[in-house]
Amino acid sequence: MRKFTVLCLAVFLVLGCTASLCFAQDKSVNVGRVYVMTPKSGMVKQFEEGRKRHMEFHRKNNDTWSWLTWEIQTGEGTGSYLSTTFGHTFKDFDTWEAKLGAADAADSMANLAPYLTDNGDNGFWMVLNNISHPSDSMEPSKMAEANHFLLKPGREEKFIDAARKINDAIIKSNWGNAHYTWYMLVDGGQQPHLVLLIDMNGWADLAEPEPPLNAMLEKALGRMDAEAVMHTVNESIQREWTETILFRPDLSYMAPK
Numbered sequence: 001m002r003k004f005t006v007l008c009l010a011v012f013l014v015l016g017c018t019a020s021l022c023f024a025q026d027k028s029v030n031v032g033r034v035y036v037m038t039p040k041s042g043m044v045k046q047f048e049e050g051r052k053r054h055m056e057f058h059r060k061n062n063d064t065w066s067w068l069t070w071e072i073q074t075g076e077g078t079g080s081y082l083s084t085t086f087g088h089t090f091k092d093f094d095t096w097e098a099k100l101g102a103a104d105a106a107d108s109m110a111n112l113a114p115y116l117t118d119n120g121d122n123g124f125w126m127v128l129n130n131i132s133h134p135s136d137s138m139e140p141s142k143m144a145e146a147n148h149f150l151l152k153p154g155r156e157e158k159f160i161d162a163a164r165k166i167n168d169a170i171i172k173s174n175w176g177n178a179h180y181t182w183y184m185l186v187d188g189g190q191q192p193h194l195v196l197l198i199d200m201n202g203w204a205d206l207a208e209p210e211p212p213l214n215a216m217l218e219k220a221l222g223r224m225d226a227e228a229v230m231h232t233v234n235e236s237i238q239r240e241w242t243e244t245i246l247f248r249p250d251l252s253y254m255a256p257k
Helices: 003-008 044-060 090-111 156-173 213-221 223-236
Strands: 031-037 068-072 081-088 121-127 143-151 180-187 193-200 237-247
Touching: 031 090, 044 090, 081 090, 143 156, 156 213, 156 223, 213 223, 223 237
Parallel strands: none
Antiparallel strands: 031 081, 031 121, 068 081, 068 237, 121 180, 143 193, 143 237, 180 193
């Protein structure tokens, strides 16, 4: 079993902010936006050059928000890119749009749109801090494993409660020295959609920690409670899939601290 599946059953998600996706997130702020961009066939180089020019637009306009770019390397979205910004409230987006929205859209049309397919997507996500275990680092991780969970309608509360119990057990046991963040989709797609983002330094981090999750949970919670928690998690999931993403600092913009 991949570490993804193991940890998925350990915490809860939806796109939110860890040092990985959000960069220096205020723990009291938990709203972000994620854009999915897919270059046209044969235009990856042109897209990346356009992305660099667009990030220069943010720099020249003294944007106070950071925009991180991630390249999807495995899974259904392989070859696409994610543009993410986090650490905001919903009201913040109105303020940003009034200041830079029109100019940003125009620059995107000039530098990005010519090289992108029509398969793009975007949505608002919220971080679930109470079941996350992020790193103390203020820098994005080199890579991350994104674990997507489409839940059965009406099962959110039970799933979150089970995820909280697993998260508590992981922290108590210091299991696998893992750092992760859970996100929940708020607007922009099929719901309830949760994402568990696990920090990675390299491909070796895909290996399952020792002891296995079930053994760790049984020791921390007792056999009966551990089995009950895992049953709740498994019964709540309608569909799940994974992808590995690579942080691209060359295609990102870090706002001045």
